Amino acid sequence: MAHIDQVLGPADDTVTFFQPRAMVYVTMLWVAAAVWVVCLGLHILIRLALGHPLPGDSLVMYLELALILPAVFSAVILLVAWKRFGWLHSSMHGLDFAATGRKPVHLPWAGIATVSLRHWGPFRELVVTPIAPDFATVLDGAGRAPRMRKRGGEVSYLVDVGLMSPGPEVLIAELHRRLPTKV
Known part of the structure; x- marks a missing residue:
């Protein structure tokens, strides 16, 4: 038998x-960007609530961080898990x-x-x-x-x-x- x-x-x-790696990257990018923007927003609100005003160039720095860090984070995770x-x-x-x-x-x-x-x-x-x-x-x-x-x-x-x-x-x-x- x-x-x-x-x-x-x-x-x-x-x-x-x-x-597909591209789909994983784009999904991770959107999730990471959403979480990061919420965290940055909370940071700004807490800072303003405590009476610490933002310097004039801080808003540009926060915008740059909101755009760059999620893309870099997602790319690093994608490279780590490339064949897995x-x-x-x-x-x-x-x-x-x-x-x-x-x-x-x-x-x-x-x-x-x-x-x-x-x-x-x-x-x-x-x-x-x-x-x-x-x-x-x-x-x-x-x-x-x-x-x-x-x-x-x-x-x-x-x-x-x-x-x-x-x-x-x-x-x-x-x-x-x-x-x-x-x-």
């Missing part, structure tokens, strides 16, 4: 989902995935109990729950241990998919298409 992962299929049936962005491969052999900065995981289709999405926007996550923890195989690779959620006796794997291309809705449709139907 052949092991479920030893069944050979066409080599071109893999569907790959990945996080999340990805997901769906093929006839099963599901392979890795969250950003984490080791990859392989699950055969028969070993997946449920897949679902949670949260929204760039923070959207895929929750993959195996039938039993021993169905999942943590593969060799760089990074920390896979992201997991343990509730009761159930273990689920989490993958950041909010910025994946094609989008999370296409991803979940692909996974539901491949999952064996349970009767």
Whole structure:
């Protein structure tokens, strides 16, 4: 009797989902800029509330900081995580995935109990729950241990998919298409 992962299929049936670097950079840039502008605004308001007036050239300096620091911060984070962005491969052999900065995981289709999405926007996550923890195989690779959620006796794997291309809705449709139907 052949092991479920030893069944050979066409080599071109893999569907790959990945996080485009440009989309990650632009999203990080907007989030960092929003947080930084709010912090600078609070700093200015607190300074004025305490009776410390702003010198004439301070407003230009604050504007420059609001424009430059988020761009530099986002670029540094992007360079640090350059080869460690999340990805997901769906093929006839099963599901392979890795969250950003984490080791990859392989699950055969028969070993997946449920897949679902949670949260929204760039923070959207895929929750993959195996039938039993021993169905999942943590593969060799760089990074920390896979992201997991343990509730009761159930273990689920989490993958950041909010910025994946094609989008999370296409991803979940692909996974539901491949999952064996349970009767």
